[in-house]
Every structure is written in structure tokens, then in C-alpha cells.
Amino acid sequence: MRVEEQNKSTKKTHPVKYKDNDLQQTVIVKDDEKYEKLDLVLDEYEDVEGSLVTVLHQAQKIFGHLSRDVQIYVAERLGVPFAEVYGVVSFYSLFTVQPRGEYTIEVCMGTACYVKGSGKILEKLKSQLGIEPGETTEDGKYTLETTRCLGACSLAPIIKIGDDVHGNITAEQISEILTKY
Amino acid sequence: MSKKKISLEIDGQKVQAEEGTTILEAAKQIGIDIPTLCYLKDINVEGACRVCLVEVEGDPKLGASCVYEIKEGMRVKTSTPRVIKARKQMIELLLSDHPNTCLTCIANQNCELQSLAAKYDVRGFRYTGERRRIPIDDLSPSIVREPEKCIMCRRCITVCKEVVTASIYDINERGFHSFAAPAMNDSQIDTPCTYCGQCILVCPTGALHEQRQDTELVWEALADPNKHVVIQTAPSIRSTIGEMFGMPIGSLVTGKLVTALKRLGFDRVFDDCFGADVVVMEEGTEFIHRFAERKRLPQFTSCCPGWVKFAENFYPELLPHLSTVRSPQQVFGALSKTYYAEMVGIDPNNIFCVSTMPCIAKKFEARRPEMTVNGLRAVDAVLTTRELGQIIKQAGIDLPNLSDSEYDEPMGYASGAGVIFGAGGGVMEATLRTVYNKLTGEAMRADQYKAIRSDSYTSIDIEIRGEKMRFAVARGLGNARHMIDRILAGELKVDLVEIMACPGGCVSGGGQPIYSHKDKWYMQVDAGGQRGNALFREDESKEVRTAHNNPWVKKLYAEYLGEPMGERSRQLFHSSYTKRPMYGRTPHDLCKKEPARV
Incomplete structure (x- = not known):
């Protein structure tokens, strides 16, 4: 309601x-x-x-x-x-027909990030935000996406929120990172 | 200047072909039949399906022969074990993402993918896994789209864009999830689709087909003792229905068709060409009036529902120029529930009017809200040639071996003019014969009107009573668009224009027999010519060859209608047109489920 x-x-x-x-x-x-x-x-x-x-x-x-x-x-x-x-x-995946959230969260699923546990990070984001990749949270704040290699493998695993890159992270840190937005 | 000749060797045989020829076409010259699935000569040359792979000496990869240009001294092998294996694998991969519900598919036994799988002896499914799940679009009265059966050949896209120029299709999505469809997988009803059905004719599988909602209605009406069921056969059906029974293209089976319909139990078997004769009377008179007043010229014919919808979507400014006369189907339907009902003393409510048409746009036309007469649908059910063929087969009637019968009175006798409505240029020719006579009092000479038959884009000048009139014909909506743009730009001055949506006229309509055949496009075009010639043959065999001399038409006007364009005609036959939006802003949501994206 x-x-x-x-x-x-x-x-x-x-x-x-x-x-x-x-x-x-x-x-x-x-x-x-x-x-x-x-x-x-x-x-x-x-x-x-x-x-x-x-x-x-x-x-x-x-x-x-x-x-x-x-x-x-x-x-x-x-x-x-x-x-x-x-x-x-x-x-082109850069185009979207659905309204986007204020921030797009891109979870890198490239080989390096994947090996270093980006799967777990994605799971954590999905459960915390209550959305699947490609969807936007009800409050219009976040859109979740998975992406191919972002070319920053030395920082693996990484996620991008808006234009910010967060590297070397674990699933446990997600809640804290999200509080910044 | 002719192009340079190039010599090459295909499967050990020497071939000479013009520069720019593809391996596929060069191989055809020496009788080598390379399989294709997406290829339509000159129309769709994409190299998309990869079943035409061949081995070229010196090239490490197999190449798609439909897009592989020949080179001097080239040595090609079209049937090595490697090639055969690769082609088979291509078919297996296509099948891995196919519904494989062949037994219940509308294209069963008439499917290019199916026949290739048989030819390459595909047994069992080697690759199984995820399949695309895309909803079926069956909202339009004419076309059903089953995107899961789409094999991405792009034929519908190219034909709709290049030949029809409605451009409603393109590839949706990417990679595994892609399929050909209108934008955003909209339903056809939210697009400027003309329902011409050319996409159905070229679809290699059952991904695009006609609505078959009326077949059951017809069976039920025939079985209902309270219903008086009448049927009208469109001009072109007589020269195409035989093909449904394996008869050669161009077989004229008018008498057999009438016998079959009588056996099916239709109470009256009438000829839609009678309706066409009435249309000539009305449209001709309308043209004479407009020409005398120099108003709303050029006049465009309005017999073709595909063209009418095209004009409503793309050229709304031309709508006042369209003849207001309804198509023969609707004129006939209106007469069946008024003139005929009164004559035989049957309550129009109990008359069930069936039409059999070469066209799927006619299904849309019959359901247009304005196509009623005294509150009743003028035409209750529309069958395509394919559906009628199926009904006749279901009833166990062996059409090719039937004896001939005559159409019933009073709406079964048509002049030759009515018959040629189904052939390209026929509507114009039929109208000319009458207009010329009305204006000069003389019969038009055959050499004068025959000139209009020649081409799918043509015009002729005829001097009538010292006034020069120009008559033009455009078949295929791409041609029509070209001609209209010239007319609108003031480059072409014409007085009367016939436009037919389908490239060969009604004889190549979207409801005509489909061949799961290679080189489908040219085959259909050639078939159109032969079928049309059959209609011209019937015209020549007719005693009366002009609408205004048809005794039954005279009787109709004398006893019922009065004058062409008179009050009663206007009420029964004349229509108006609606400007239509190109794309629905609030689309119908049946197809709106977004396919999953990765």
C-alpha cells in the first residue's frame, strides 16, 4: 500500500x-x-x-x-x-527499456572475479535488495546487473555502483557498502 | 555490356558463370542442388542459416555458398563427408531450440526445416537443453505468430521491408534469445501490418501462419438445418485450389470447384466474380463522376484490403481518393443478405455467408466494424484457399476427378471482367472495359486494354472522347509506395490507379497454396503469372466479357438497385476509411511478457 x-x-x-x-x-x-x-x-x-x-x-x-x-x-x-x-x-545491453534505478550495481562475472567469489556477492545483493539481475528495487534506488569482465582483475572481485568501483570485497561487506548510497 | 565470365570447378565439373555469381547459383547451373533454408534469390541473401555450407579448396573454413562469390579457378566441393556432417549438424542445432511439435504444427509436411531434417537423415535429438519460451500472438484476425518456431532466417523481415515496405518485423533481443517479430514483440494488431500475408508465404516453418478460426464455423453452419449457407468463390480460387490436390500450377478447375462445394452441402454456390462485376459498375460510375467534376483524382481502387489498410496507416492523406466502393467480397456479402434474401424469401438472420479468398487480409476486412448490412455481418466466415482445400480433403472429396457443375442463380453468373479481378491488372482492365463503353458507346478493343496486363508497375494512356486519361497499375506495396510518392510529388499524373498488395495480384495472395520449396520467391512469382493466365483464359472463354453486359447484373440493377451509385447502392456498398495509428501507444499486453535476458 x-x-x-x-x-x-x-x-x-x-x-x-x-x-x-x-x-x-x-x-x-x-x-x-x-x-x-x-x-x-x-x-x-x-x-x-x-x-x-x-x-x-x-x-x-x-x-x-x-x-x-x-x-x-x-x-x-x-x-x-x-x-x-x-x-x-x-x-545492445547498454540500452534499457525499463526505468533504471538511481544507481546501477554491476557485479563482474568475469573469470577472475567469478573465481574469487563474485557469485556469493551476487547472491548477497539479490537477497538484500530482493531483486534479480535486470530488475530495479521498488524504491527506484538500485538496478542490479551482472557484467562481463570490467578489466580490473587485480582488484577481483569487484562491483560497480554508479561510477564507483569497489574492489577486493567480500559478501559480508555488501551491507556496509550500500549504506554509503 | 555483359559481365566478365569466370571459370571454376564444382564437384569436378567445369562451370562458367558471370562475375559476382555465388557458388550456390553457379552450382545450380550444372544441376547441383545445394540445400538452403534462409535464402530467397535476390530477396533474402543473408548467409544466416548455414545449411548451404560447401568446401572451397584453399579455404580452411566451410563457406556459406549463398553468399560466397565465385573466383577464377576456384575448386568447390559440395558433398564431402565434412560438408554433409556440418550441414546435418546445423540442422540438429536448429532443432535443439525448436518446439519439435511437428505432428500438430500447421506446417506439418509443408515445412522446409522438416524436409531438410528428413533429407539429412536426422534421427533423434543430439542436442537438448534450454529452449526459448515466447508467447504466441494470435490477437489479429489474420496472422498468427509462433516465435518459438522462428529459425531466424530473416525472410519475413526482408520481404516486409523490401517488398511490402511496411517494415513491421526485425530481430528482437540478442543471441540465444533472439527471434523475428514486430518491435517489442508487439501483437500484429499494434503494428501497421497490412495482413497481406507475404511473410506467411516465405516463412520456412510454421512460425507465421493464418488464423484458422473460420473453418469450424463453416462446418457447424453446414450442419445447422436452420442456416441457409451460401458461398462465394473469389476469382483466383478457381486457378489455385487444384494445387492443393497436386494439380499443376495454373490448372483451371472452376466446374470441379463448384461440384465440390455443392457436395460439401452449401445451399447455394455463388461466384464472387458477380460481386466483382457489381464493383466494376459502381467503381466505374464513381470514376466517371469524379473525372467529369475533376474531383478527388486520381481515384484509387479499393478492392484489396491489404492496400486499404496500407493507405490507412501510411497514406491517410490519400483516403479521400480511394474509391468508396467496398470490395467484391463485401458487396457480395451485402447482396446475399438483402437482394438474395428477399428474392428467395429467407430471413437474412438465417443466411450464413461464407467467402473463400486468396487472402488473409480479407479476414480482417470482413471483421471491420463498418462491414455490416442492416446490423448483420455481411460476410460471416472467410476461408483461404488453403483452408478450403483442407475442408474439401476432410470431406473426402477428390477434387481433381470431379465432373463440372455450374454456379447457382442469381449471383453465380459473372462476366469475364469479373473473373480477371484475381489476376494482376485485372481490376483495372475490367473497369476500363466498362468505363470506355459508358463514355464512348463503343466496345473497347482487346489490344487497348491488354496493355495494362504486362507489368507490375505500369501505366497506359487512353484517349476517350478527345480527353486523354492515364490509367496505372501497381502490384506489390513496394511498387505502390514508389508510384504514390511520385504521384504526390507531382511527377506522375494519373486518373485511375489499381493497387494490389501482393506482388502478383490475388493469384499470389497470402492465402494461396504454400510450397515448402527452394527458390520459393521466384516460384511464387512465376506461379502468379501462370495462375493469372488461367484466369485470362477463362475470361476469353466467356460469352459476356464486360460487367455492364452481364444479364444478371442488369437484372440486379433493373429490379433492385436502380442506378450505379444510386441511393440503395450507396447504402449497401459504399464505405469510408479510417486513418489508423502506426503503432499502438498502449499495446495489447498478451505478448508483453519480456523474454528472459541474461
């Missing part, structure tokens, strides 16, 4: 803009400020061939994730079929 109420209260009421008045179904709920930023990106790349990945990358920076509406918006502006846009979005 509490969570639902919280969701309700945090849901912003964006100014609503109809793209097309006689087509009520295709109403785009526009978060104007963010769409304005996206428009600037699109203005720049509209006529540049092969710019889809760049535009999506910028869009994700602006919105935090690539919602259905954003993908369709990009597709229409660039004249690329929506199917192709989603094909790219779902291919």
Missing part, C-alpha cells in the same frame, strides 16, 4: 501534447523539457545516415531509459521503422 501511494505521488503530471488531434490513440504524453532536449539531438542527427545508435544513446542519457514512446518518437523523426529501432535497443 505504502509503495503504491509513493508511486502515485512521485508520478509527475507531464503536460500532455497530442501529436494528432483526430487520433486520440496516438497521444504522446510529452515530458516537454526532456523531449525538447531530444529534439535538439534529433535536429542534429536527422539527416546523418547511421546515426540511430548515437541518437538512442543520447535519448537514454536524457530519459534514463528508452520507453516505448521515446523509441517511437525517435523512429518517426529519423524515418526508421520502429521494429528496427527496437532491434537495436534490444541488441
Whole structure:
């Protein structure tokens, strides 16, 4: 109950803009400020061939994730079929269609980290946050991800929280590390 | 200038082929049949499935022959133990992630993967393990998608993008989890899918197929003593249904088809071409009016439900230009529940109107909310050629050996003009024959209208009463898009345009027989030509070859409708079109379960 109420209260009421008045179904709920930023990106790349990945990358920076509406918006502006846009979005693991938490926790599952016990660290994170990799905590704070080798094997096992790297850690230290965020 | 010739050796035989040819095509020249699964000549050349592997001397790896260009002096081996083993392994790997429910699959015995597994003697499953679990999309009235059966050949993607230009498919996800589908694995109903069904024709497995919701309805209606069941056969069915029974492509079996339907127990067997004749009368008159007023020109035909949906999605600005006449299927359906019901004194509520169509978009069309007459569905059930073939087989009727019968009165007699509706350019030709006559009082000469048959993208100029009119035909929605863009840009001036969604017209429709055959694409295109020619042959054998001279059409107008485009016609046959959103913003959630990602 509490969570639902919280969701309700945090849901912003964006100014609503109809793209097309006689087509009520295709109403785009526009978060104007963010769409304005996206428009600037699109203005720049509209006529540049092969710019889809760049535009999506910028869009994700602006919105935090690539919602259905954003993908369709990009597709229409660039004249690329929506199917192709989603094909790219779902291919690259850096893109996400789900809203992300404030912090993304990446647990390195590369060989070195794995051997040094990153499995246990992942288990600890899963039970402490109550989510599976790819999911976001209900309070919107953390998104949990596993990742391939991050190239810092000397610090194995490592996790990344946001832009911070935590190396040489054990499962027991997780609770303490999380208190910093 | 012809291309440079290149000499090479395949399996010890010398071959000469043009520069740029692939090993696969060069091998074909000397009768070597390399297996393929994803390949569609000129349409889908991806090297995706890897079953066409061959050994090239000097190359340590096996190569996919469909994308391997020939080189001077090359020595290729297409059937060494290594090659055979590798191909078999490719098939086994495809099967490791396949539902393998072949017995109950719609593509059973008509599946390219199945026939390859048989050819390479795959026995048992060598690789077992995790399988993709992806929900089935059966929300649309026309197409069912079973992504678990997708083998990632990309044919549907390419055909939808390059030929149809609706571009609704692409690969979703990555690696093991990937499959071809609309964006976000949406249901077809949330996409600008035209339901033309070309993707079904090229799908090598049962991953894409038509809805078969109506077969059971038809069986039940036939068994119901209170129902008066009438059936209309679309123009092209007569030249394709024979193929369902192993007859050669292009076999014309009109009389046998009528006998089969009568044996099945239909109370009346009618010809949809009669509906087509009525459409010619209405559409022709509409065009004459518009041309006289110089309003809403060019006029576009509206017989093809795939094209209508395409226009509603992609070219809403053209909707006022579409002829308001419903398609022959719907015109016929409306007449069956009004004119015919009154004539025979049967309550329209008890009339069950079945249509048999070469098309899966017709299923969508029949269910459009506006396609009613006096509150009743104009057409109650739509069967594709494939479904009808199956029903006839289930009833144990041996179609090829039946004797001929005649269609029933009053809606069974069609002119040659109605018959050619199923062939590419036929709608235009049929309309021209009548329009020319109405405007000049003379019969049009065959050489004048035959010119429109030639190509899938063509236009002809005809002078009528000192006024030059230009008539154009585009078959295949890619061609249509090209033509429309030229028209909109002012580069092409035309007065009347026929557009058919499928590349060969209705004879190559999405509901026609499917061949689990290599080179499917060209086979279908060629088949379209032969099937169409069969319809032109029937046209030539007809005594009456113009809609306005069809005595039963005259009778219909004299006794019931009055004038074409008159009040009653408008009420029964004329329709409006809806601008449709490209993509649903709030998608139907049946398919929304995200596939697991690692």
C-alpha cells in the first residue's frame, strides 16, 4: 500500500501534447523539457545516415531509459521503422527499456572475479535488495546487473555502483557498502 | 555490356558463370542442388542459416555458398563427408531450440526445416537443453505468430521491408534469445501490418501462419438445418485450389470447384466474380463522376484490403481518393443478405455467408466494424484457399476427378471482367472495359486494354472522347509506395490507379497454396503469372466479357438497385476509411511478457 501511494505521488503530471488531434490513440504524453532536449539531438542527427545508435544513446542519457514512446518518437523523426529501432535497443545491453534505478550495481562475472567469489556477492545483493539481475528495487534506488569482465582483475572481485568501483570485497561487506548510497 | 565470365570447378565439373555469381547459383547451373533454408534469390541473401555450407579448396573454413562469390579457378566441393556432417549438424542445432511439435504444427509436411531434417537423415535429438519460451500472438484476425518456431532466417523481415515496405518485423533481443517479430514483440494488431500475408508465404516453418478460426464455423453452419449457407468463390480460387490436390500450377478447375462445394452441402454456390462485376459498375460510375467534376483524382481502387489498410496507416492523406466502393467480397456479402434474401424469401438472420479468398487480409476486412448490412455481418466466415482445400480433403472429396457443375442463380453468373479481378491488372482492365463503353458507346478493343496486363508497375494512356486519361497499375506495396510518392510529388499524373498488395495480384495472395520449396520467391512469382493466365483464359472463354453486359447484373440493377451509385447502392456498398495509428501507444499486453535476458 505504502509503495503504491509513493508511486502515485512521485508520478509527475507531464503536460500532455497530442501529436494528432483526430487520433486520440496516438497521444504522446510529452515530458516537454526532456523531449525538447531530444529534439535538439534529433535536429542534429536527422539527416546523418547511421546515426540511430548515437541518437538512442543520447535519448537514454536524457530519459534514463528508452520507453516505448521515446523509441517511437525517435523512429518517426529519423524515418526508421520502429521494429528496427527496437532491434537495436534490444541488441545492445547498454540500452534499457525499463526505468533504471538511481544507481546501477554491476557485479563482474568475469573469470577472475567469478573465481574469487563474485557469485556469493551476487547472491548477497539479490537477497538484500530482493531483486534479480535486470530488475530495479521498488524504491527506484538500485538496478542490479551482472557484467562481463570490467578489466580490473587485480582488484577481483569487484562491483560497480554508479561510477564507483569497489574492489577486493567480500559478501559480508555488501551491507556496509550500500549504506554509503 | 555483359559481365566478365569466370571459370571454376564444382564437384569436378567445369562451370562458367558471370562475375559476382555465388557458388550456390553457379552450382545450380550444372544441376547441383545445394540445400538452403534462409535464402530467397535476390530477396533474402543473408548467409544466416548455414545449411548451404560447401568446401572451397584453399579455404580452411566451410563457406556459406549463398553468399560466397565465385573466383577464377576456384575448386568447390559440395558433398564431402565434412560438408554433409556440418550441414546435418546445423540442422540438429536448429532443432535443439525448436518446439519439435511437428505432428500438430500447421506446417506439418509443408515445412522446409522438416524436409531438410528428413533429407539429412536426422534421427533423434543430439542436442537438448534450454529452449526459448515466447508467447504466441494470435490477437489479429489474420496472422498468427509462433516465435518459438522462428529459425531466424530473416525472410519475413526482408520481404516486409523490401517488398511490402511496411517494415513491421526485425530481430528482437540478442543471441540465444533472439527471434523475428514486430518491435517489442508487439501483437500484429499494434503494428501497421497490412495482413497481406507475404511473410506467411516465405516463412520456412510454421512460425507465421493464418488464423484458422473460420473453418469450424463453416462446418457447424453446414450442419445447422436452420442456416441457409451460401458461398462465394473469389476469382483466383478457381486457378489455385487444384494445387492443393497436386494439380499443376495454373490448372483451371472452376466446374470441379463448384461440384465440390455443392457436395460439401452449401445451399447455394455463388461466384464472387458477380460481386466483382457489381464493383466494376459502381467503381466505374464513381470514376466517371469524379473525372467529369475533376474531383478527388486520381481515384484509387479499393478492392484489396491489404492496400486499404496500407493507405490507412501510411497514406491517410490519400483516403479521400480511394474509391468508396467496398470490395467484391463485401458487396457480395451485402447482396446475399438483402437482394438474395428477399428474392428467395429467407430471413437474412438465417443466411450464413461464407467467402473463400486468396487472402488473409480479407479476414480482417470482413471483421471491420463498418462491414455490416442492416446490423448483420455481411460476410460471416472467410476461408483461404488453403483452408478450403483442407475442408474439401476432410470431406473426402477428390477434387481433381470431379465432373463440372455450374454456379447457382442469381449471383453465380459473372462476366469475364469479373473473373480477371484475381489476376494482376485485372481490376483495372475490367473497369476500363466498362468505363470506355459508358463514355464512348463503343466496345473497347482487346489490344487497348491488354496493355495494362504486362507489368507490375505500369501505366497506359487512353484517349476517350478527345480527353486523354492515364490509367496505372501497381502490384506489390513496394511498387505502390514508389508510384504514390511520385504521384504526390507531382511527377506522375494519373486518373485511375489499381493497387494490389501482393506482388502478383490475388493469384499470389497470402492465402494461396504454400510450397515448402527452394527458390520459393521466384516460384511464387512465376506461379502468379501462370495462375493469372488461367484466369485470362477463362475470361476469353466467356460469352459476356464486360460487367455492364452481364444479364444478371442488369437484372440486379433493373429490379433492385436502380442506378450505379444510386441511393440503395450507396447504402449497401459504399464505405469510408479510417486513418489508423502506426503503432499502438498502449499495446495489447498478451505478448508483453519480456523474454528472459541474461
